[in-house]
Amino acid sequence: MSDHATLASQSTERVTALVRRWLAESAEHPAEVSAERLAGVLKDPNGLAFTVGFVDGVMRPEDLGVAGRNLAQVAKLTPKFLPWYLRAAIRLGGVFAPVLPWIVVPIARRVLRAMVGHLVLDATPAKLGPAIAHLRESGNRLNLNLLGEAVLGEDEADRRLKGTTEFLARDDVDYVSIKVSSVVSQLSMWSFDEAVAKVVAKLTPLYELAAQNEARGKPKFINLDMEEYRDLDLTIAVFTSLLDQPQLKGLEAGIVLQTYLPDALGAMQQLTEWATRRRADGGAPIKVRVVKGANLAMEHVDAAVHGWPVATYGTKQDSDTNYKRVLRWSMTPERTDAVKLGIAGHNLFDVADAWITAVDRGVTSRVEFEMLLGMATGQAEAVRGDVGNLLLYTPVVNPSEFDVAIAYLVRRLEENASQENFMSAVFDLASNARLFAREESRYLASLAVLEAEPAETAETAGLAPAPNRVQNRRTEWTEESFAAAMAPKDAPAPGAEHEGDESLTSVVLGIRRGSVGDGLDAFAGFDGATALDGAPAPQGSGVTPGFRNEPDTDPALAANRDWGRRILARVPESRLGVDTVAAARIDDAATLDHVVSVAAERGRAWGLLSGDERAAVLHRAGLSLAANRDRLIEVMAAETGKTIAESDPEISEAIDFAHYYAERARELDHVQGAEFVPSKVTVVTPPWNFPVAIPAGGVLAALAAGSAVVIKPAKLAQRSGAVMVEALWEAGIPRDLLVLVDLAQRDLGSRLVSHRSVDRVILTGAYETAKLFRSFRPDLPLLAETSGKNAIIVTPSADLDLAASDVVKSAFGHAGQKCSAASLVILVGSVAKSERFLRQLVDATMSLKVGWPEHATSQMGPLVEPANGKLEHALTQLGIGEEWLVEPKRLDDTGRLWSPGVRTGVAAGSYFHLTEFFGPVLGVMHAKNLDEAIRMQNAVDYGLTAGLHSLDSDEVATWLDRVEAGNLYVNRGITGAIVQRQPFGGWKRSAVGAGSKAGGPNYLFGLGDWVPQHDITSGSLHLRGLEKRVSEIIEASQSSIDFESFEVLRRSALSDQIAWTEEYATVKDVSGVGVERNLFRYRSLPVAIRIGEAATLGEGLRVIAAGVLAKSALRVSTAHDLPKGVSQLLAAKGVDITREGDAAWLARVAKKGVGASRVRLVGGNPVALALALDGTPDVAVWAHRATPSGRVELLPFLHEQAISITNHRFGNPTTITDGVI
Structure with a gap:
């Protein structure tokens, strides 16, 4: 055995021995009854569901009736571990809670607070002081973290900062934690520099208060916390910017790093380098609190929704290993001189390993061990005997707002219940050899990984694990990679025979018939297999093999933020698309007729290609759109006022349309019993509000279905449409197959739509426009997505903070200029009187930063044109009984910048209830019950999108059965439909024609004709x-x-x-x-x-x-x-x-x-x-x-x-x- 291996073996033996001693000593410190009871409950098969259900369902609702109904459901899961009298009380409470909620629910809430009360402190002045004194009697220090309502706006952010400041000013408080996301609302990573400056400005007085106390010999410590990966760079930048201020040079302060992120070691190295310079310049050291991370579940949500890699390590062992990796790199005398370490965690093997490492390296005075309040108190006391006093992370909450602790408590409950987590075995390690061996083997496994890594040398000193997220829009496309992507695949052999237009199919597109690859062989869903005695195979199962959604740009990454800044800098002077629009101008009927005639000829040849061959071209189109993402964002901002946060996902949607319709095109050739007959010419008339995605969707769908396309972008978005078309031309789609037109006169528009060589029209616009088109030609095959008057219902069972956030995002994204936007919110029952909901709604609305899209700070951009007509009326006039909750204001002389507005008192059947306005104004309606709310929601002529916020299963079932809309959303926003994931299209007057949803499995079916195929026969006559x-x-x-x-x-x-x-x-x-x-x-x-x-x-x-x-x-x-x-x-x-x-x-x-x-x-x-x-x-x-x-x-x-x-x-x-x- 090598000396290194011998030392490692001796070290692990010391760690194991120390853990065993701590476990033995912990028996001398009995755990709190509430802690033991909670641990026992969580071991029950229903324990986690019972406890989380109690916390979220009984503690959270403002409405006692809702809490009572939830208690009745939770009571059915009562764990057997509880004493018989508690089980009986809970079950009895469950019986009477629905009928006597005002009596039963408060009692039940007190019982639960007693069960989890050891995890949080009561913030009321009468109780907080004594609680702090009691906890500090043993010598432990407390790190207080004030919990509060979700920060949706600046008022709540200010309230949270004020509360933390008041804590820090107390004589019995010397340590507090605060997060960047709790002091500033609605942070956008696209405006990173401005966000840093804003947070620093808000936090500086708090840090100056700490510095003043430091100077008076009463040091106060501030820990800058973080939860989300997206806040990593921001938090570090805020922290270093704060402490770089001259007046804070002598202040010691701290920051948190989460080691379940591979980025953690790199971040530690960055902080250490900066802190070392600061120390050398006479500044105070800093402290880094090293934790494994507590936001794992939400990191998975963020990654899944956006299509990004999960930011964290994939396994618990990898996270545990990185925890040790970061600590071992950091624990040297040289590094800890500038960076003191807070070693946070309850895993006794990790704590013992860290302590022994600190002892061996002589840095025990530069490390501090930290644990959570109320967790494994006996073991904490045993550890304290060796390492000295502990720092206890101590959440503080006002009992009247106890529900704000739900997210924190759920994380703690999950940790205690998860078999992957050390805490699940915390009360049994001393007596259960199997559990001890489990935790020891996990510790040894992570050590084995570290020991296999090369020892640190001068050459490897700066090396750190690579982050999981490495998307870089600046470098993903080069001229060479774009040329290679656009090159025709498997070009035709010289002299090959081709059907149809040889120039189109072979020379221009570079496709040889049958050259696309294995064709349908790879697509089991469309393989023409037979079933039921040779009957036709099922087609279009909804699954689209080979398709995945395009990820949006990740602004958490510095390279992407820099890429975005460069785009915005070009916006004021941008002329993208101008020349292409000019070249597309048509001034007379003869020219228009010629254009349509040529397109018809091209379309006839294009339609002769197989679905496989068309798919190959559309996939190239998707790559070209991706390569032109920056140009498309630039032109949308310059022409239509879209912010980068709104426009970037739109480019992803356009890319999705290309790849999705490419794969769906294959199905058209393989529908058993019917033959698809493509249209020769399809006219696409898109709107201005989604100036890239919607025109791209129409064009790409028509091309996938075998038709030539004439596209006439909306006047207010011509340049955006032109740049999109340029990208498709770059992909090899001929200009006379995809024709861009700008019609000089209105009568040319009617001539185009009614032209007899035009087989179909795809329209996205107002219902009135669809009527106009049909007046030109009554038999016009029209596939249209039209208007919407959309509402979100919020019931008393909803998470009111989440509901308020989603309502604001749905109402005011792109200044409300989305057909899917929420124009109404219908508050059911007690929600109408909820001060909290209305406060959060107002706060979030008034905190929106309105501005021009070239400014990265703009969260809501301008109107596409000055407010007029119906919209101007909605922004300036109230109906009978209505009042402004937030009055919209015109912000400049252009008439395009308006602050958002919220009006209350909107009556059923009123003008505002029934009229679509298409702008940043939201109406609030009240309904006695869910039935009435659904009637209000369905009362409009349209049925595009509809939302419900409710955590009640019965309410969700009722709503899903009765609501009349094409796209339904539950407990989320109602905008931002994604191809395949949420195909888009409405009911009633929100759709004209076949009603097939854009981005869905049937959309191409409505873009041509069908004729029968009777090519299957059978000798049997059964009807089985x-x-x-x-x-x-x-x-x-x-x-x-x-x-x-x-x-x-x-x-x-x-x-x-x-x-x-x-x-x-x-x-x-x-x-x-x-x-x-x-x-x-x-x-x-x-x-x-x-x-x-x-x-x-x-x-x-x-x-x-x-x-x-x-x-x-x-x-x-x-x-x-x-x-x-x-x-x-x-x-x-x-x-x-x-x-x-x-x-x-x-x-x-x-x-x-x-x-x-x-x-x-x-x-x-x-x-x-x-x-x-x-x-x-x-x-x-x-x-x-x-x-x-x-x-x-x-x-x-x-x-x-x-x-x-x-x-x-x-x-x-x-x-x-x-x-x-």
Whole structure:
């Protein structure tokens, strides 16, 4: 054995012996009864759920009725460990709490405070002083941390800072902790330098108070705490900037480092280098509190939602190892002269290792051991006997605000319950050899890793583990890497034969037919396999193989912040897109007709390419968009006023559209029973509010579906659209396949939309614009996402701080200029009287920094144009009974900068309730109960997005069943839909046409036509596997149609059944984010079926069978006599059947309408129907021939709905909606 190995072995033996001695001595210091009871409870299988449920469900709600109902549920989980009298009391309380909450709940809360009260101190003056004196009797010092409400605005931040200042001023307090995020609200890492300056300015008086006491010989210590990875650089910068001030040169202060971050050693080295210079310059030393980290669960949430790597180590052992790595690097006499160490933790092996290392290296006077208040007090006393007095981290909370301690308590409870954590065994280590061996082996495993690392030398002194997050927008693209990414893959061989336009398919795009690779072989979801006796395979399961969302830019990283600064510096003088817009100008009808004609020819050739071949081009387009991220952000800021925080995710969405639609394009070639017929020309008319993502989505979808595109960006966002199109041209998409136009005259716009060579129009804009387009051409195939008047309901069971935060973000992001923005918040019951909710709402709203996008500090940018019309009215006028809670103010002479406004007293049915304003003004409504709130939410003409904040499973279930909107959000904001994760599109007047959601599995289906394929035959006649309601229809039809028609009907029904079972009748979460449940489902809706004179009876029956399977409320108009049995079955289901010819039906429709929002037209004239309906956008018509494909034929009978539910509390999984959906 080497000398090094011998020394290591001796050291571990000393550590183990010291741990055993401490455990033996701890028996002489009995633990508090409450601590032992809590530990016992957490060992119960239901213990953690019971305790967290009690803390979060009974302690948190303001409404005693809510707390009482939650107590009734929690009581069912009462752990057996509790004494019988406590179990009985809790269960009895659970019975009476719902009916007598004002009596039972306060008692229950006192019981729980007693159980966890040893973990926090009571902040009331009468109790705080005696508690501090009691804890200090043994010689321990206290590090006080004031807990408070979530810091959503500057008022709460000031209140927290004031409270900490008052603590520090007390004679019995000499040590406090405070976080950067608790003294300044709504910090943005994009404005890093300004944030540092602002925090330093706010904290300087606190530090000066400490320095004044230091000078008087009464030293006061301030510890700068941190939780989130994103605050690491910020906290270090604030700390060093504070202490670099001349008046604080002699002040000793501290900072925290979390070693579950690989970045920790590098940060320690940075701080040590700075502190050494400060010390050499005559300054005081600093202290670094070394902890393992307490925000692990929320770091996982942050990473999962954004698609970033988790910032922390992946295993507990790696974190433990890094803890020792950081301490061992730091514990030298030279380094500890400038940097004193706070060694924080309860793992006795780590504490013993650190103490022995400190003794061996002669630095015991430069280390201080720290533990948490109330945790393993017996062991703490044993440790104190060797290391000297401890520093106890001591949270302080006012009993009237005890719920603000929930996040802290949940972390402590998780630590005590987790088998990975030392604390789970804290009361059993001395008596349980197995648990002791478990913890010893974990300690030895981390030591083995360290011992395998090379000893520190001059060459390795500065080396530290690499961070997990290394995204660098400055270097991810170079001219060389971009050229390589854009180069055609597998270029065609000379002289190869090509179908269609050879120039387009081979020369320009560089694609040889069949050259894309393995094609569909890699895509099991679309492999054409058969099921149910050879019936067509299920298609479009919602899963998109090969697709993953593009991560947003991570502003926690310095390189990215610098990249962002450079972009913003270019904004004032930016001219991106100007020349391209000028070149796209069209002044006359002849030029426009020529452009459309050429596009039609190109589109015909493009549509002949396979989905695989189109996918290859779209993937290149996605790479080009990614490479142009900086230019796109610049032009959006310059032209439309978007802040970088708003525009960066928009670029990610555009990139997602490219890759997602590329993969969905493959499915179009492999739909069993139907053939997709691409449109030749699709016109895309996007809005100005999402000037890159929405136009990119429309263009890329149309290209994926095999169509040429003519795009006319909104006048207020032409340059942004132009730069986006430039990126797609750079990817190899020909300019005459993707045509950018700027139309000089309004009549040219109507000519383009109504042009007979234009097969489809994709519109995103106002409902009124959709009506206008249909007035140009009543039969226009229009796929439109239109207006929204969106509300968030907040019930008394909600987390009110979280609700207020999400309401403000949803209402005022991009100055409220989102069709998905929250225009209303509906407060249910007691929430309307909640001072806390309204205070937080006002504070968060008034703290928003409004400014121009080139200023990194701007959190809310300008309006795209001066407020006028409806918006100006909303910003300046109140309705009857309304009052300003926060009055909006015009901030400059441009008319574009407005502070956000909040009005209360908005009445049901009022102008503000029902009107979309598209700006930074929020209305507050009151509802007696959830039923009334849902009626208010549904009362508007639109159904785009809707939100609910509630932690009550029954409330969530009721809301999900009854709310009328396409995108639903539970316990989160209602904006920021993400491709595939939350496909976007509304109900009612928020959608025109097929209603397929952008970024969803069916969007491409509505961008072309479908014709039947009858290429599957079978010798059997069975109806096995069909639902009874369908098999009855088919059996009743058999005698009325010929065998061939019956066979088509039967096999169509089998295809329907597969599609229904695999796709339409299931609720899916294909993204699997975990911390969110992102669900996609289909809901039946009323449909009018018209079986025209040109249809066969078999075709009509086929469509009826699909509607019956989809459980749609049907109205049937038919030119053919239905089989008697079929008519009887339909009548029994309440289906209205009318026998009439085409002319009579059209006349009736012209007079009375169709009685439904959708029509499935078979064998009729869609142009004649459009004229009869006067082109109304309120009715969507499916007029393709009936096909045997269930994947295609069920869609007209179903609404799509996306649901996004926050699936965690403080980062820990929740079961609130597990039984709901």
